[in-house]
Amino acid sequence: MSETSTAGHILPPEQFTGNLIIGGQHVPINLTASADPAGRLELNVEPISPSDAPSGVRALLQSFSKPGNPIDEFGLECKTSDGKKRLTSDSVHLVGRNHSSDGWHVKLRTGEASLSMPAPDTHDRPMLRFHLIGFECFPAVRVKAELGSIDIRGETQATATDKITGWIAAQGPDGCQPTSWRKSAEHMLKHLRSVLGFARGAPLPAPVSEFCEGDTVEVTFHETGEGYAPMMPPVPRLNLGPIVEAAVNNITAVDAHRDAFELAVGWLLVPTIYEEVRFLAGMTALESLASELLEEQQTRLVDRSEFKQFAKCVRALVDQQNFADSAKDAIKKKLSDLNRRSFVPKIGALLEQQQVAFTPRDDAELARLAKLGNAVVHQGVAPEDEDLPPSIRIIREMVKLRNAIVHRGTASEDKDLWPYILIIREILVRLVLSILQFDETYQCYIGSRHTRRFPDCQPIN
Numbered sequence: 001m002s003e004t005s006t007a008g009h010i011l012p013p014e015q016f017t018g019n020l021i022i023g024g025q026h027v028p029i030n031l032t033a034s035a036d037p038a039g040r041l042e043l044n045v046e047p048i049s050p051s052d053a054p055s056g057v058r059a060l061l062q063s064f065s066k067p068g069n070p071i072d073e074f075g076l077e078c079k080t081s082d083g084k085k086r087l088t089s090d091s092v093h094l095v096g097r098n099h100s101s102d103g104w105h106v107k108l109r110t111g112e113a114s115l116s117m118p119a120p121d122t123h124d125r126p127m128l129r130f131h132l133i134g135f136e137c138f139p140a141v142r143v144k145a146e147l148g149s150i151d152i153r154g155e156t157q158a159t160a161t162d163k164i165t166g167w168i169a170a171q172g173p174d175g176c177q178p179t180s181w182r183k184s185a186e187h188m189l190k191h192l193r194s195v196l197g198f199a200r201g202a203p204l205p206a207p208v209s210e211f212c213e214g215d216t217v218e219v220t221f222h223e224t225g226e227g228y229a230p231m232m233p234p235v236p237r238l239n240l241g242p243i244v245e246a247a248v249n250n251i252t253a254v255d256a257h258r259d260a261f262e263l264a265v266g267w268l269l270v271p272t273i274y275e276e277v278r279f280l281a282g283m284t285a286l287e288s289l290a291s292e293l294l295e296e297q298q299t300r301l302v303d304r305s306e307f308k309q310f311a312k313c314v315r316a317l318v319d320q321q322n323f324a325d326s327a328k329d330a331i332k333k334k335l336s337d338l339n340r341r342s343f344v345p346k347i348g349a350l351l352e353q354q355q356v357a358f359t360p361r362d363d364a365e366l367a368r369l370a371k372l373g374n375a376v377v378h379q380g381v382a383p384e385d386e387d388l389p390p391s392i393r394i395i396r397e398m399v400k401l402r403n404a405i406v407h408r409g410t411a412s413e414d415k416d417l418w419p420y421i422l423i424i425r426e427i428l429v430r431l432v433l434s435i436l437q438f439d440e441t442y443q444c445y446i447g448s449r450h451t452r453r454f455p456d457c458q459p460i461n
Helices: 055-063 178-200 241-249 251-255 258-268 275-293 304-319 325-333 335-339 343-353 360-370 374-379 390-408 418-435
Strands: 014-022 025-035 041-045 074-079 086-100 103-110 112-133 141-145 148-154 164-171 208-222 441-444 450-453
Touching: 014 086, 025 074, 041 103, 055 086, 112 178, 141 241, 148 178, 148 241, 164 178, 178 241, 178 251, 178 258, 241 251, 251 258, 258 275, 258 418, 275 343, 275 390, 275 418, 304 325, 304 335, 325 335, 343 390, 343 418, 390 418, 418 441
Parallel strands: none
Antiparallel strands: 014 025, 014 074, 025 041, 074 086, 086 103, 086 112, 112 164, 112 208, 141 148, 148 164, 441 450
């Protein structure tokens, strides 16, 4: 596989001729297509002559600026003068238009577009590559997998967060069937993008994908947002090899909890400048993991069949009361909530299930950060009248904070949310590493940034 490429290398400015397809009508069009540094497809359209625009198309263009009018998507089919490159899309939409003496001037954008062209070199084995925005990686990583080889490359230190700076790629083994292999490769690369986004501490947009087979290349441009700066990365860019190997080798185990994994990583990486949003996102990620990973009996107080009989008796008792019908209905609807464990015990069960333990040293540090009382701060243990370890007590305190933010829009004035954000982030990082079956070092930010080894989570001095 070639060295790291940029979007400009994928599609430098080039002339295309073809048609816009709107409501079955074809509008001749000439344009220059190119990709900007972030992989966004740019279409510079030459003025469209009024004589070339059928009546339906002219009506669409004329109505574009009227408030309340929907902006429909339409098609694009065009090719270069030599016919070697073909650009198509089913998700073209207008983002601007004006009219002058030389015709209609339109600005177009695509949700997704496909570019087919000859490959610079013949590929004996199929290759799929995702180009990533703001990605950093040194040294380059190569891992062997059942579907072939995985290569990951990026800049040593990205100078901008909103340009393509690296890629992840898979190349199939000899004799593989390209169609079925591509499906497996897409799944693997999407998985790796999630894992690398987690390791980086920020989402990794992939605006361009590239599929090479034989002597042809199919490039797909995806509409994505801007890149994001890293935020407390759990795994430094200089040591991505171990987490990539864990992600590749244990993808089947992760697939068993795919929804939980993606929910946790997605919520963990929500970009925001508001501490309340960051805190709520972390709590939501914890709740999502508990809902997806715990068995039903771990989330209920009593067996479902036993509770069903209890609820039947309670409904009969409610019907005997002299309550308004609306009140009776409301009480009956809330009955199922009585058999659900509260958030704190569920998180305790989740930590135990995933073997994510907090050491006495952790408990003391967590208690100090959350200011759980002098007994905890100085002794590292809970007060005599408290039967829960500090890590669980902190979760209970975080539940109170979450409820305050949800109902009032903010935490109490005397509460600093940042220590709790560090704590919940550490819990989520350990849970994700557990799902990945990771067994190496990672970065912990509780107290101060330092290195720990997973899964025992002991600091490395």
